[in-house]
Amino acid sequence: MEHKAETKRWDFLRGLVVRAYPVTLAIVALVANLMTASLPPAVATSPSFPVSGYFVSASADDAINTSKLTAIKALGGDTVITFGSRLLPVRLASVPADCRIGAVNCASAAAAGVLLNRVFYYADSSPWGVAALKCPRDRSITNGNKLFTVLVLPAASSGCDAADNRYDVVVVGGGSVAGASAAGSMARMATSLAMKYFSGMPIPASRTDLTFLPDLSYQNTFSNFSDRYLQYQAAVNNVPGLAGFYLSTEMPLNDGATFDPVLAVYKIQNHAIRRIMPTRSAVISPYIDARAAAFGRVTPAQAKAAARKIALTAGGVPLNIAVQDGMGTGKGGAYFGDEANSPVDQYAAAIVGSGSWGSKYVAPNRDYFQAAAAGVAGTGATLWANMEGMAPANGTNPCNSNPRGQTTKARVDRQLQQMANAPSKIVSFMWDTYYTCTGTGVPLARKLQDGKATPIITDSVFDAGSGSLQVTGFNLSGATIELRWTTASGLARSRTVAASGYNPLFGQQRGLNPSLQRIDANVGATSLGLGKYYMVKVTNTWGAINPFYAKAGF
Numbered sequence: 001m002e003h004k005a006e007t008k009r010w011d012f013l014r015g016l017v018v019r020a021y022p023v024t025l026a027i028v029a030l031v032a033n034l035m036t037a038s039l040p041p042a043v044a045t046s047p048s049f050p051v052s053g054y055f056v057s058a059s060a061d062d063a064i065n066t067s068k069l070t071a072i073k074a075l076g077g078d079t080v081i082t083f084g085s086r087l088l089p090v091r092l093a094s095v096p097a098d099c100r101i102g103a104v105n106c107a108s109a110a111a112a113g114v115l116l117n118r119v120f121y122y123a124d125s126s127p128w129g130v131a132a133l134k135c136p137r138d139r140s141i142t143n144g145n146k147l148f149t150v151l152v153l154p155a156a157s158s159g160c161d162a163a164d165n166r167y168d169v170v171v172v173g174g175g176s177v178a179g180a181s182a183a184g185s186m187a188r189m190a191t192s193l194a195m196k197y198f199s200g201m202p203i204p205a206s207r208t209d210l211t212f213l214p215d216l217s218y219q220n221t222f223s224n225f226s227d228r229y230l231q232y233q234a235a236v237n238n239v240p241g242l243a244g245f246y247l248s249t250e251m252p253l254n255d256g257a258t259f260d261p262v263l264a265v266y267k268i269q270n271h272a273i274r275r276i277m278p279t280r281s282a283v284i285s286p287y288i289d290a291r292a293a294a295f296g297r298v299t300p301a302q303a304k305a306a307a308r309k310i311a312l313t314a315g316g317v318p319l320n321i322a323v324q325d326g327m328g329t330g331k332g333g334a335y336f337g338d339e340a341n342s343p344v345d346q347y348a349a350a351i352v353g354s355g356s357w358g359s360k361y362v363a364p365n366r367d368y369f370q371a372a373a374a375g376v377a378g379t380g381a382t383l384w385a386n387m388e389g390m391a392p393a394n395g396t397n398p399c400n401s402n403p404r405g406q407t408t409k410a411r412v413d414r415q416l417q418q419m420a421n422a423p424s425k426i427v428s429f430m431w432d433t434y435y436t437c438t439g440t441g442v443p444l445a446r447k448l449q450d451g452k453a454t455p456i457i458t459d460s461v462f463d464a465g466s467g468s469l470q471v472t473g474f475n476l477s478g479a480t481i482e483l484r485w486t487t488a489s490g491l492a493r494s495r496t497v498a499a500s501g502y503n504p505l506f507g508q509q510r511g512l513n514p515s516l517q518r519i520d521a522n523v524g525a526t527s528l529g530l531g532k533y534y535m536v537k538v539t540n541t542w543g544a545i546n547p548f549y550a551k552a553g554f
Contacts, residue, residue, distance in 0.1 A: 047454075048474065049448055049452040050076075051448075052427070053081065054077055055386075066193075072195075085122055091119070095119060095171055098143040101141060109139075110138070110139050110150045118169075120169070121171050121173065122202065127175035132232040136160065146173070147175045148173050151169070153170060183199045187199070196243035197241050202229055230245075230276040244280040245269070246283045246284075246285075247282055252286060252287055252298065253307060254303075258296075267313040269282070281319065283320045284319065285386045288323060288368045290368060293360075304374050311375065321382070323369060323372050325387055330352055333357050336533070338550045347394055350392040351392045369383075369422040382425075383422055385422070389434045389435055391408070392404060402433060406434065408447075413456060416458070421472055421507075421513070421516060454545075454546060457473040459551075465526075466522070467523045469483060469523060473546075479538045480496060482496045484535040484548075485535070488529050497523055519538075528553040534553055
């Protein structure tokens with residue numbers, strides 16, 4: 001191996017210097033150690049799948065969570081994320097009949113002697129109970145095997161007491177007296193496996209007129225309840241595996257003022273995390289909607305501004321913005337510029353209809369991810385990607401009773417290519433059940449495990465004049481590179497060469513995704529036609545081949 005020979009040469013030099021110049025020895029040894037420490041292995045020991053986190057459903061059963069996390073870890077995952085529940089306004093009569101203090105409705109009884117403003121219900125599988133009680137009017141109620149927690153919150157202020165004597169009551173239900181906490185079990189199992197868990201924060205109800213926006217008519221109570229949720233987590237769930245919280249309210253990557261109410265929710269919950277559990281971080285996952293016919297017709301420039309707006313809600317919390325690629329819902333397009341006039345695939349067609357990628361989408365996903373990266377730059381927030389691990393259903397790709405269908409390994413590879421080098425981490429929606437259903441015969445998780453050696457090219461730089469080619473991506477070890485291009489005189493050219501350099505630490509060194517690698521090659525001096533695309537294909541040390549990667553030349 002080349003780096004071993006280099007080490008031997010330095011060892012010889014050290015032997016010479018120690019006999020003549022003891023002081024110089026220390027300097028030479030230091031340089032030698034730095035050089036040998038930075039030399040990467042020539043070949044990676046094993047391939048890896050680029051996705052390192054998954055959205056999951058949490059169970060109160062430790063064994064179920066352990067099995068799920070173990071399967072995710074085997075595929076290279078180290079992070080799991082769950083959704084929160086909705087805080088729903090209800091009528092007093094809609095409070096569960098079992099929630100009683102004596103013979104009286106529990107919300108009415110808890111608010112006796114004060115003005116009852118509104119009542120809310122929060123269905124949560126966790127047995128909140130006594131650990132959640134903070135204020136004198138709060139109650140923990142058991143009725144048979146059922147457990148209810150009643151929180152009495154000032155309607156227009158914080159703390160326990162309302163100056164105007166008006167209170168909102170939140171009834172937390174869904175847990176059982178002897179039951180375990182789903183969030184608690186997931187956090188403990190993540191801790192035992194050295195993984196990270198982001199627990200879903202409460203979600204406000206949707207407006208009745210614009211259902212894609214949160215109802216902020218009870219913003220103060222939602223803020224108070226977010227505080228109480230975090231205080232409960234801090235009391236019962238404060239383990240190393242609880243890395244932070246997922247802000248489950250969603251919005252498109254759109255900078256329009258229409259979505260300011262969602263930004264208000266983010267600000268409320270980020271600031272609450274900062275106050276109550278300041279060592280934890282947060283995840284927000286806005287989605288790409290690049291459809292040409294979509295409301296607002298969002299451009300990459302607008303997506304950049306939206307990403308910045310979201311980043312500025314952090315309030316000091318380490319914030320990860322995991323942009324959904326929209327490929328599972330037909331809202332995003334994974335295509336290269338030279339494919340703009342090619343027809344959309346069969347799955348996208350189920351949403352946007354037949355036509356070309358360029359006519360159905362404003363821009364390819366790659367442009368949106370790079371725009372989002374520029375938007376968060378300098379804000380302190382970190383850009384992640386959320387790869388949608390399903391496809392629009394078109395009748396040929398069932399996935400149990402899910403509204404979306406099973407996707408393919410080839411489609412996933414294209415999605416990963418489109419993320420470029422922008423995100424520092426890639427997570428995916430959703431393990432249950434898009435990765436585990438047998439819809440078309442084999443679960444997606446199995447397909448990805450079997451094909452995880454596939455090289456994924458995320459970016460390249462080609463200097464035609466010198467013939468220099470640099471390629472970045474995943475699983476590039478031991479690569480042979482095929483380059484196709486069109487010369488300035490219009491001649492089609494193709495050349496296959498072995499990579500002359502391999503750096504598995506490229507992502508770590510550049511502050512990018514730590515799994516990103518780089519290879520270099522030289523195909524010889526040539527020319528590249530103005531406005532022409534060049535295409536790159538890689539065969540790696542495991543004999544796996546990536547789908548062609550296309551990029552416009554200059």
